[in-house]
Amino acid sequence: MKPYQYGLLFLAFLLLGYNSVYFEKLSDRQAGAEADFDYGAYADSLYYQGMLQEVAAVELATLLADIRNDADAAFKNYGNRLGIGNSAYFMVKGSGVITGITEDAIRLQAAGVGDVGINTRYIFGNALRDASGLVKLTDFKTNAEFNRVSEALNALVRTKVMPPLIDALETGDSIAVVGAVKLSKKALDDPALMITPAQIIPQ
Amino acid sequence: MNLTFNNQLLRKSQSLIALFLLCLLIALLSDKFLTTSNLWNVLRQISVNVCIAVGMTLVVLMAGIDLSVGSVLAFSGAICAGLIKFGFAFESLDLFVGFTVLGGILGAMLVGLLLGLFNGWVITRFVVPPFVATLAMLTIARGLTMLYTKGIPISNLGPGLEFIGSGWLLGIPVPVWISLIVVLVFVFISRKTAFGRYIYAIGGNEKAAFLSGININRIKLAVYGLAGMLAAIGGVLVTARLNSAQPNAGMTYELDAIAAVVIGGTSLSGGVGSVTGTVIGAAIIGVLNNGLVLLNVSPFWQQVAKGVVILLAVIIDKMNRKEA
Helix, strand or coil: CCHHHHHHHHHHHHHHHHHHEEEEEHHHHHHHHHHCCCHHHHHHHHHHHHHCCCCCCEEHHHHHHHHHHCHHHHHHHHEECCCCCCEEEEEEEEEEEEEEECCCEEEEEECCCEEEEEECCCCCCCHHHHHHCCCCHHHCCCHHHHHHHHHHHHHHHHHHHHHHHHHCCCCCCEEEEEEEEEEEHHHCCCCCCEEEEEEEEEC | CHHHHHHHHHHHCHHHHHHHHHHHHHHHHCCCCCCHHHHHHHHHHHHHHHHHHHHHHHHHHCCCCCCCHHHHHHHHHHHHHHHHHHCEEEHHHCEEEEECHHHHHHHHHHHHHHHHHHHHHHHHHCCCCHHHHHHHHHHHHHHHHHHHHCCCCEECCCHHHHHHHHCEECCEEHHHHHHHHHHHHHHHHHHHCHHHHHHHHHHHCHHHHHHCCCCHHHHHHHHHHHHHHHHHHHHHHHHHHHCEECCCCCCCHHHHHHHHHHHCCCCCCCCCCCHHHHHHHHHHHHHHHHHHHHCCCCHHHHHHHHHHHHHHHHHHHHHHHHHC
16 A cells, blocks of 8 residues: 555544544533433333323223223223224233243233233333323424333333332232233234233232 | 357346246235335345345355354444443543444444454364354354343434434435445455455365465455444444344344345355345345235245245255256
C-alpha cells in the first residue's frame, strides 16, 4: 500500500469513529433519564392500583363455559384485544391444587377446569398489559413506548412479585391464581391453558 | 459441441429453472403469492439468509463448513443492541460512552469478524476439522449471548436501527439493499480478485494450492473471519427487524445457509460453486417457505419439504458431476 492509501484509510477510520461514538457526562445523563417518563413507576401504579384493585377477573371455569355456549359473546364480554383478529386476552382467576412444579411453570389441577399451566419464568409479551385493559395504544406516541409498558410490567411481576411467592410453594399446596390467558377463536377445542400470572395466593 | 454447450448451460441454469418453476407452481396455487407486498416480504425475509449464506459459500468453496453462523448472528445482534441501548458507563470518571446506530453495527461486525477469525485460527493452528471447531463455536457464541443478555431480549433500540430492519429506500426495503450490496461485493471478490481464485484453488486441491505458493492458512483465516462478519450483518438485520435482540435468535440458521449453498450448486467437497448460485438457492428456500405458509401447510411438513428439496439438490448435483 502507498502512503496516501494509508492516509485515506486513516481518514475513513476517523470518520467512522466520529460517527459511531459519543461522550456525555454520566451525571448529566442520569439526571436526564430521571426527567424522562418513568416506566417503572408507571408499571408499579398499573399493577398495585390498577390490576390488583380495579380489574375484575373472570372465573376461568365460567369463561370456558361461556365460550362453549357462545364464543363471540364471551370474547366480547370478557376479552381485551388491540385490533381485529381471532385472539383476545382475558384476565382470569381460578383455584386448585398444585400437581407439579418445574423451573418454568406450575401445573395446577384447577377446580371445574382441569389441568392448567402457570408460567413462572418466561413472563414476557403483552398478555398482562392487554388482558388488564387498562392501557391504550393511543396513550403513547409510538409502539415502542407502548411496549415498554409491557416490559416494565412483566419485569415487576417476574422479578419482584413472583419469586418470593413461588419459592414458598410445593406440590400439593392449594392456591388461587389471577392472571392473563390468550385464547383464539380458531383453537377453542381443548385449548392448552397457560396463565401468565399477576398474583398467586396460597390458601 | 453445440449440444455440449447447451447441456452445460442447462446445468448451470438448473437452480434458476427450479426457482422459476417453484414460483409458477405457488402462483397457480395461491393468488396472494404474486402480490407486490408478498414479493417484497419474501425478499426481506431472505436477505438475512443471503448474508449468512454468502459467507458460507466462501467457506464451502474451500471444502470447509461453518456451523457457528447462527450463534454468531445472535451474539453479534445482541452486541449491536447492547452498545446502542446501554453503551459504557465509567462512574469513577463520570463518563458515559454511547454508541450511535453506526457504532452498534460496526461493533457487531467487529465481534462477528473476531469470532470468525477465532474459528479460522483453531482450524489452521490446531488442524481441528472445521465441523468440530465451528460446532464448538456454535455453543460458545450461544452461551456468550445468554450471558450478555441474561436470557432476556434487549428491546426498544430506537427508530434508527428500526429503519435498517423495516425501512424503505428508493422504493426497496433497506435489508434488501444491504443484502444486494453484500452479494455484489462478494461476487466481485470471488470472481475478480486473486483472493477469490485462491479460495477456489484451495477447495479444488489444497495440496496443489499449497505447492503453487498460496498461503493456505492465511486465506482460511480470512474466509472464516469474513463468514463471521457476514453472520454479524445478518444479526444486525434480525435485531433491526424486530427492534430487539433475542437471545435465541438465529437458531438453525446455519442449516438454512448450508441448504442455500447446496441448492445453489456449490459442491460440499469444495472448488465448485458461486455466490450467485447461493443467492438463487436462498431464494428457492425463501419462496418455498413463503409458499408453504400461503398454502396453509403445517410447519412440520414445511420442514420435511425443505429437507426433501435439499436432498434432491444434492442428488442432482452428484448426478451432474458423474455425467460431466
